[in-house]
Each structure stands twice: as C-alpha cells, then as structure tokens.
Amino acid sequence: MMAANGILPAINADRLMKDLRRLRQFGAQGNGVVRLALSPVDLEARHWLVERMAEAGLDAAIDGVGTVFGRSRKPGPALLIGSHSDTQPTGGWLDGAMGVIFGLEIARALSECAETSDLAVDVASWIDEEGTFAGYLGSRSFIGEPVEASIRAATSRSGERLEDVLQAAGLRNRPRAQVEPGRHVAYLEPHIEQGGRLEAAGKSIGVVTTIVGIREKRITFTGQRNHAGTTPMAIRRDAGAALIAFAHDLNQIFQRLADADTVWTVGRIELDPGSFSVVPGKAELLLQYRDAKADRLRAMDAALADLVRSVDSAGLIRVHLEDADPPCEPVDMTAALQEHIAVAAEAIKPGQWIRMPSGAGHDAQLIAEKLPSGMLFVPSIGGVSHDFTEDTAEEHIVLGCRIAAAAAVAILRDRQIAKSG
Amino acid sequence: MMAANGILPAINADRLMKDLRRLRQFGAQGNGVVRLALSPVDLEARHWLVERMAEAGLDAAIDGVGTVFGRSRKPGPALLIGSHSDTQPTGGWLDGAMGVIFGLEIARALSECAETSDLAVDVASWIDEEGTFAGYLGSRSFIGEPVEASIRAATSRSGERLEDVLQAAGLRNRPRAQVEPGRHVAYLEPHIEQGGRLEAAGKSIGVVTTIVGIREKRITFTGQRNHAGTTPMAIRRDAGAALIAFAHDLNQIFQRLADADTVWTVGRIELDPGSFSVVPGKAELLLQYRDAKADRLRAMDAALADLVRSVDSAGLIRVHLEDADPPCEPVDMTAALQEHIAVAAEAIKPGQWIRMPSGAGHDAQLIAEKLPSGMLFVPSIGGVSHDFTEDTAEEHIVLGCRIAAAAAVAILRDRQIAKSG
Structure with a gap:
C-alpha cells in the first residue's frame, strides 16, 4: 500500500496495543497510571522498554539521567521518534507512553518491510518530562544543556534528591544519550492532544504547527x-x-x-x-x-x-x-515535517486532520533547538488529560501510529531533510 | 460636680486603670491577651473578678455557663453594666475587658458617693462572646434562650467539648444568671470602637445608635x-x-x-x-x-x-x-439610653462625641431583646482590634468611664425607665 508520496509500512496494531497495555500495568491505578519519573515502578517500566527495544534490534540502554534510548544499528541518516513514559502524580495511560510505543512499533514495522528495512529509526523515552524532579531533564540533557547543576539541586515534592535516586538506580555514572548532528535528521513526537479541539471539530489527527510560549x-x-x-x-x-x-x-x-x-x-x-x-x-x-x-x-x-x-x-x-x-517562548514545528505528516494524514484519512498549535509543553520544544522537529496529535476523549480518566479511542491510536509511520518513511526519504542531518 | 441632668460620680481613675492592668495579666502575650472562654487562664480571671465584685459589695459568682454575675444587694430598680472578659485567639487587652471593669468601677463609685449610694448596679462578664465554643453564650443564657442543646453540642476548634469544660470547672450544675424583669431596668455596655471612625473624626466618644445586621x-x-x-x-x-x-x-x-x-x-x-x-x-x-x-x-x-x-x-x-x-438583623439601641449617654458626654466633653452604628456584634444585641440597652464607644488607636496591638489612650478610657458613670446615674434616676423595669 502506498501513501501519496511513499511507502505505507504495515503497522501491527495488535502488537502496538499489547505493548501499550503492558506499559500501562506499570503503576496502574484504576484506569489511570501513577509512574513518577525514576520511581521504582518507572524504573521497572524503563527496564522493560530496554528489553522491547533490544528485541526490535535497537542498541538500547537507560542513560545517565534515566532516558531510555534505543539506537538503530543501521547506517544513518536516522529519524528519532519518542516521547516520555513518566507520568503526572495522577496520570493518564497514554500521555507520553503512546509516543514511546509508537516509536518502538515504527522501528519494528520499518525493519520488517523490505522497502523500508534500510531506514534507521532511533527511539527515546525521555526522563521526567512531567517535572517530578526537573522538567524535561531527558530532552535537555540530550540536546547538550548543562544539566549537572540541576541534577545536584533537584528534589521531588516528597523530598527525594535526584542525585541520590540516580545513584541508587545505578545510573549516576552512565553515559548520557546525546544528539548526533551528523546522523539525526529529525525528531518526531506523536502525542495525545490533551485538549478537546479535535473532538469538537470531529477530526482524527492534529498536525502541530507550534508549541505555545508560556508565562507564569x-x-x-x-x-x-x-x-x-x-x-x-x-x-x-x-x-x-x-x-x-x-x-x-x-x-x-x-x-x-x-x-x-x-x-x-x-x-x-x-x-x-x-x-x-x-x-x-x-x-x-x-x-x-x-x-x-x-x-x-x-x-x-x-x-x-x-x-x-x-x-x-x-x-x-x-x-x-x-x-x-x-x-x-513559542517554538515552531519544522514546516517540512508538518508537511510530511499532513500528506500522510491526507493519504490515509482524507479530510480528517487539521493543523493546530500545541497548548501544552512537550520534549519536542527542547529538541527543536537542535533538530528539525514535528508532532502529531490524536484526539483525547472529552479533552481530558493529567487525570486517571484520560483516554483515546483505539481506532485513533492505531490510525495515529499508521500516519506517524508513513510520515517517518517520507521524512527519511526526503533528500532535503537527509542533507540537513 | 454635676452633669447637665444629674450627679457626676467620682470615678477613681487609678483604681480603674489598676484593675484593667491586673486583668490584662491573665493571658498576657506581649501587648495582647490570649484568654479564650473557659480556658484555665480565663477561669482564673473570672475567679479574680468574683473577688473584686465581692469587695465592691456585690453578691458575685460564676454561673452555670461561666458568666461572672455580680448582683447588687440594694433594692431595685437595677442597671446592669457589663461586657465580656474572654478574648479572640489573638486578642487585645481592652476588647470586652474594659466594659466589665467599667461596670465594677461604676458600682464602686456610686456606692461611695452619698448622693448615689442608693442606686443598684449589677455587673456582668458574659461568657464566650467571641465564640470559642458558642458565640454570645452568656448573654443568650441570661435572656432565657434555651442554651442546653448548644452546651451539649459545642466544641472548640481544638476539639474540647463545652460540656466537659464546664464540668471540669465545677460549673455544670450551678444556677444560671437570668434577667429579672421586675428589677433590671436597662443594660449598658461600654466598649472599644474596634474601628477608626472616632479617630478619623477627631472625637472621643461614640453613642451607639444601632448594632448592624450581618449576612454571611x-x-x-x-x-x-x-x-x-x-x-x-x-x-x-x-x-x-x-x-x-x-x-x-x-x-x-x-x-x-x-x-x-x-x-x-x-x-x-x-x-x-x-x-x-x-x-x-x-x-x-x-x-x-x-x-x-x-x-x-x-x-x-x-x-x-x-x-x-x-x-x-x-x-x-x-x-x-x-x-x-x-x-x-440590625438591633437599635434604646433611644432614651442613647439620649442619656449623649447628654452625659456633652456635659463632660462638649462637642467631642458623635452618634454612630456599631459595625461589630456585641452582647447588647442579645440583651436588647429583653431590656432597654445602650452602648458607648471609646476610640481604638489606628482602628485596630482583634489583634495584639489593639489599644486606647488612657485619657479616653478614663473619660469613657466617667461618661458611662454619669449616664448610669441619669438612667437610674429616669422615672420613665424605672417604671419600665
């Protein structure tokens, strides 16, 4: 099956949903999840992710700040796909987790398809996007921000010191994943919308134009x-x-x-x-x-x-x-990536997507400083997030992954983007 | 010395101030006082008040709810003067206490003066005006409200039960002071203003017209x-x-x-x-x-x-x-009593008094249901009350007591009021 501008790799929807549901079990509470960054259950989930990535053929490890990074063994250029598997104190099961498992599934699906098996996909689950210790720690570290002072100073609300937690988990002296300018060509972050705009508009996919700036x-x-x-x-x-x-x-x-x-x-x-x-x-x-x-x-x-x-x-x-x-400050998503996501969405679900800003913050706003970055959203039921009741229709989850996979192929086949890597 | 309409009894200013300062010592904290109703220090202060009233020739006792009631041994009609000696959690030294000591001093001063020694003055320190357990408990009980249910139900913020506290203090089975319709002709409550109106107007005495109604x-x-x-x-x-x-x-x-x-x-x-x-x-x-x-x-x-x-x-x-x-609902002070206070004020400090409403609640609003009632205010420095820094100039305290004493004589000599008793 072909998208307008390329290959449409065959996502395994059952495998995708099975992995999402397995990840949900780490810290499950009712319909929600409590999996604070670097908590015992978050570390269990990260070890599980390392195993899944290794099975998918990636060189996978938890890095020195807690990020799970699965590096493709294929020659570059490489597309990086990811999000975060830590949650809010009363978190939903998909927020962050979905983008990580999309990355895993897309890496697998591209490897399994003869026409895309040459394409390199790295997968990341950044640490502490939600700010249990220091917000966006994983993506900040990845782009080369000096995070050592944060690591020494940060404590959680319950009084745990980040440095102690990393030490106890055996991570403190591990190398930290770093952006590879010659190899990484772009970053793609699929995510739930966390608002009610797609639902209100009756659409299935959001192509993110900008991550908004915030004043507090x-x-x-x-x-x-x-x-x-x-x-x-x-x-x-x-x-x-x-x-x-x-x-x-x-x-x-x-x-x-x-x-x-x-x-x-x-x-x-x-x-x-x-x-x-x-x-x-x-x-x-x-x-x-x-x-x-x-x-x-x-x-x-x-x-x-x-x-x-x-x-x-x-x-x-x-x-x-x-x-x-x-x-x-607001961070624009790279126009060429928006276009690839839009083309893939139009090919797979014509007329069922819109462009929209992201009102919430994401790791992509950090990584956009170093790599062309793009995001795609799937609808949140009732617009709810950061709550045990957060959910997305399975149909939308699978659709989102198929579109992200098609966009991934198009991005990696785009000579302009590859040259920039 | 004669006021416009009668005798001006000789208040003993030194004795007045000495008693006020002694009462301040019960629960003193810096310039303020912490003397919550029925606390050990409040009970000590009440026993001290009983002794002072007995010395003044009154039949004095703490009643079954905690009110200190000093009954004149003279034949009626009797004027009741009082206020409350319990305080807010961070109270001022004069709020309530001043009106009680005014009553004591006026009872003494009238007895000592040949021309007024026949006049009966009862003195009360009501319990719990400030609502540690049940606001206005003393005055409610005095006017015959059924307070037994309140006594059984009321607890303080710190979880003490009113009934237990009364029992422990040996008060639970004592008789409760009651209004005597044939004998009590009026109630007079001197008090600090608790606001900044007198000070702003440059006046020394407020004649209260109404106690305001409140909605919460x-x-x-x-x-x-x-x-x-x-x-x-x-x-x-x-x-x-x-x-x-x-x-x-x-x-x-x-x-x-x-x-x-x-x-x-x-x-x-x-x-x-x-x-x-x-x-x-x-x-x-x-x-x-x-x-x-x-x-x-x-x-x-x-x-x-x-x-x-x-x-x-x-x-x-x-x-x-x-x-x-x-x-x-708002409660009007009795017109004839306002007039007696105003005449006394004009005689002693011409042009230095105003009529004004009371923005705060007082025991007088309860007692006005059963007895003609009046209030007079002295200025609060900076308008401050319910605070350790609450204070009133000594000159204003002494002036207030002199005017209250003159008004007391005039009220007890007023045949219209005496007939109503």
Whole structure:
C-alpha cells in the first residue's frame, strides 16, 4: 500500500496495543497510571522498554539521567521518534507512553518491510518530562544543556534528591544519550492532544504547527488588614477587592489582545487571612498565559506590566508582579515535517486532520533547538488529560501510529531533510 | 460636680486603670491577651473578678455557663453594666475587658458617693462572646434562650467539648444568671470602637445608635476542570473566571444600594485545584455584608440572589448560594439610653462625641431583646482590634468611664425607665 508520496509500512496494531497495555500495568491505578519519573515502578517500566527495544534490534540502554534510548544499528541518516513514559502524580495511560510505543512499533514495522528495512529509526523515552524532579531533564540533557547543576539541586515534592535516586538506580555514572548532528535528521513526537479541539471539530489527527510560549506570573497585592464590620468602605485598603478589580480589568485587556488560540488562566487566588470578618490585608493571584506568537506574548507582558504600574501608582494598594517561572517562548514545528505528516494524514484519512498549535509543553520544544522537529496529535476523549480518566479511542491510536509511520518513511526519504542531518 | 441632668460620680481613675492592668495579666502575650472562654487562664480571671465584685459589695459568682454575675444587694430598680472578659485567639487587652471593669468601677463609685449610694448596679462578664465554643453564650443564657442543646453540642476548634469544660470547672450544675424583669431596668455596655471612625473624626466618644445586621454567605461556582494550555477560551467552563466576574458585578450592584455605613467584604476565595496549569473546575467565595437598616439588608439579599440566578441560569457555570451563618438583623439601641449617654458626654466633653452604628456584634444585641440597652464607644488607636496591638489612650478610657458613670446615674434616676423595669 502506498501513501501519496511513499511507502505505507504495515503497522501491527495488535502488537502496538499489547505493548501499550503492558506499559500501562506499570503503576496502574484504576484506569489511570501513577509512574513518577525514576520511581521504582518507572524504573521497572524503563527496564522493560530496554528489553522491547533490544528485541526490535535497537542498541538500547537507560542513560545517565534515566532516558531510555534505543539506537538503530543501521547506517544513518536516522529519524528519532519518542516521547516520555513518566507520568503526572495522577496520570493518564497514554500521555507520553503512546509516543514511546509508537516509536518502538515504527522501528519494528520499518525493519520488517523490505522497502523500508534500510531506514534507521532511533527511539527515546525521555526522563521526567512531567517535572517530578526537573522538567524535561531527558530532552535537555540530550540536546547538550548543562544539566549537572540541576541534577545536584533537584528534589521531588516528597523530598527525594535526584542525585541520590540516580545513584541508587545505578545510573549516576552512565553515559548520557546525546544528539548526533551528523546522523539525526529529525525528531518526531506523536502525542495525545490533551485538549478537546479535535473532538469538537470531529477530526482524527492534529498536525502541530507550534508549541505555545508560556508565562507564569505571581501578582501580590498589599493593603491593610482591618475589621470587616467596623471599617467603612471609604477608608479601606482591601487587597482582595483590589485583586478582583485587577483580574476583571486584565481579562478585558487580554480579550482585546487575544486571538482564538490565546489562553489565560487565573489558577489560584489567596486572600489573607481568609475569614468572613477580616478585610484582607494581602492577596495573591497566580496567572498563566500562553500563545503561539512571540509578539502577542510580549504585548500581553507589556499590558500586564502597565496595569500593575497603574494600580500600584494610585497609591492605595501596593501591587507587585514577578515571574513565577522563567518566560518560555513559542517554538515552531519544522514546516517540512508538518508537511510530511499532513500528506500522510491526507493519504490515509482524507479530510480528517487539521493543523493546530500545541497548548501544552512537550520534549519536542527542547529538541527543536537542535533538530528539525514535528508532532502529531490524536484526539483525547472529552479533552481530558493529567487525570486517571484520560483516554483515546483505539481506532485513533492505531490510525495515529499508521500516519506517524508513513510520515517517518517520507521524512527519511526526503533528500532535503537527509542533507540537513 | 454635676452633669447637665444629674450627679457626676467620682470615678477613681487609678483604681480603674489598676484593675484593667491586673486583668490584662491573665493571658498576657506581649501587648495582647490570649484568654479564650473557659480556658484555665480565663477561669482564673473570672475567679479574680468574683473577688473584686465581692469587695465592691456585690453578691458575685460564676454561673452555670461561666458568666461572672455580680448582683447588687440594694433594692431595685437595677442597671446592669457589663461586657465580656474572654478574648479572640489573638486578642487585645481592652476588647470586652474594659466594659466589665467599667461596670465594677461604676458600682464602686456610686456606692461611695452619698448622693448615689442608693442606686443598684449589677455587673456582668458574659461568657464566650467571641465564640470559642458558642458565640454570645452568656448573654443568650441570661435572656432565657434555651442554651442546653448548644452546651451539649459545642466544641472548640481544638476539639474540647463545652460540656466537659464546664464540668471540669465545677460549673455544670450551678444556677444560671437570668434577667429579672421586675428589677433590671436597662443594660449598658461600654466598649472599644474596634474601628477608626472616632479617630478619623477627631472625637472621643461614640453613642451607639444601632448594632448592624450581618449576612454571611458562601457562594460556590461549578464549571469544568481542564488543562489550562490545551483548552481554548471559547469552550472553557472556568469556575474561577466566573467567580471574578461575579464578584466584580456584585461590587457594582452593592455600591448602588449602599450608604456610607454599609460594608461588604469578600474575605476568602478558593479556586480548585489551585495551580497554574489547570482551569479551575470549582470556586468558592465567602461574602459578608453588614448594615444598620433591615430594609437595605433585604435589598442586598435580593440583589445577590438575583445575580446568582442570572449567572446560574445562563447554564455555563452552576452557581449556588447559601447562608454560612443565619442572617442577623440590625438591633437599635434604646433611644432614651442613647439620649442619656449623649447628654452625659456633652456635659463632660462638649462637642467631642458623635452618634454612630456599631459595625461589630456585641452582647447588647442579645440583651436588647429583653431590656432597654445602650452602648458607648471609646476610640481604638489606628482602628485596630482583634489583634495584639489593639489599644486606647488612657485619657479616653478614663473619660469613657466617667461618661458611662454619669449616664448610669441619669438612667437610674429616669422615672420613665424605672417604671419600665
């Protein structure tokens, strides 16, 4: 069977689903999975992945930070496919895991097909995408970021030190997988959507255009704590009331700057001391906003800072703005890879795909610094993720893997891309 | 020395201040006091009060709920003067305590003066005005409310049962002080203002017109928890955003209904789950509002309920409104008592007093159900109360006691009031 621009390798759907379900058992809780990075059950799952990759003919090992890396024995150029098999504290079974098993299945399927058996596919399960110790540790290490300081400093919420955990797992002194500029030509990350856009549009595949940039801000308001019965409105310096007015005004301002893909969220509000009878003297809000366009994020930054200055300079309430996390800029997916995924999707499921940004962060945003990168999404039922109830229809899982496989072949046969490797 | 309408008894300022400072030592912490109702240190203070009242010639005892009641041995009619000597968890030294010691000093001063030695003054320190177990327990019991069920059910935040504490203190089976309709003609409660109005106006005495009514409401918003990166604004059901819009609109509506004395406070906001990356699925706010006019409170109730219905019926976010505490109606202070306090204030400190509502609750609001009741306020420095830094200038304390004493004489000499007893 041929896609518009190449070979359509025969994915083994039963084998794919069997491996996905086996991986789910590591840390299964009801329909969900608890498999925090480098936990005993995550390490078990990683050892299991090494065995599966070895069976698939890859040189596989867990590296010095915990990433499972399966390197093809074929001559390059090589396409790298992967995602992460660690989960959130209450994670879904497919988030991350699906992309890893897609990589494994595509490596196997291409080897089994005479017309594609020459094509090199490396497979990775990055460590700690979810940030149990240090978010994106595996992909950061892979692209050559200096992660040693992070390894020494990072601790989990439960107080475990990353360095101790790596030592105990026997990983601390192992070599770390590194991008091979002469050999790796591109990175492909299949993933669940984690939102409801595909479902709402009735589509089966998303071709990711951009991974959005993110801002995370902490805004604090300082007024004067007072008795809520005996302090007239006219002489109050109510930090909570100031926060409400601020959040309302900011919402109006962001609405004017936004397009349909811009999102912003007030995720937490704290009023101090937090009782019926006390005018809050302090208040804090956590604000996150995301957009695919760097220009728009900068305009939102400026508008937020203006509003903070305007309220603060009125003098009644002090307002302080700070980054809770460093700003993260949007990362475009490589146009040629988008095109290969789109062509494969159109060949296999005509009219059933759309281009869309990724509102969530992914290892691909790091790896895109060093390699042409692309992502494809399959629909999340009800748009749910980071939750035990996260799921995707089996039909969509298998379809996603077939399209990813077809795109992989097209990418590896693309002379322009191969030359860039 | 004569006030405009009667005798001005000679308050002993040194004795007054000495007793106030002695009472402060029970539970002193820095400048503040921790003397929770029926705690060991509160019981010590109550035994000390019984001794002081006995020395003043009163039949004094701690009653079956913990109230210290000192009954005059003189024939009636009797004026009851008092407040409460229990404190908030981080209380000020004068809140409540001052009114109790004023009562004691006035009873002594009237007995010592030939022209007033016939006048009967009873003195009370009510138990648990501050609600460690059951708010206003002493005054509720005094006016004949059935408090037995409260005594059996009430526990403190630290898990102590009121019944056990009364039993351990040897109070459980004692008689409870009761209002004596043929004998008690009025109740007078001197208190610190607990707000900054007198200070802002540069006045020394407040004649209380009304104790405001209070509403305490819990408003919950239920939407849909979602990923804050992958869920477009257009399909969100963000409970937190709904709460902010609601609080903003309610503020506008209440501003239109309010007069200068109306107050409203959003004291707490909780967004669930409360993180940067999750669109809140649930949100809750605690709202309190107070006013001296029952009509205005009802208009605010109706406007709040209308707004809840309007947002809820839009269908995107469910909004639920409930009373966190039963509504509490405003209580007017008796006009004749206001007049006696005002006349005494004008005689002693001309032009240095104002009429004002009490924004805080007091035992007087309960006792007013059974007896003509009046309150006078002295200024709180910086408007601060329920805090270790609460204080009042000594000059204002002594002035307040002199005016209360003059008013007490005038009240007991008022034939209209005496007849009502």
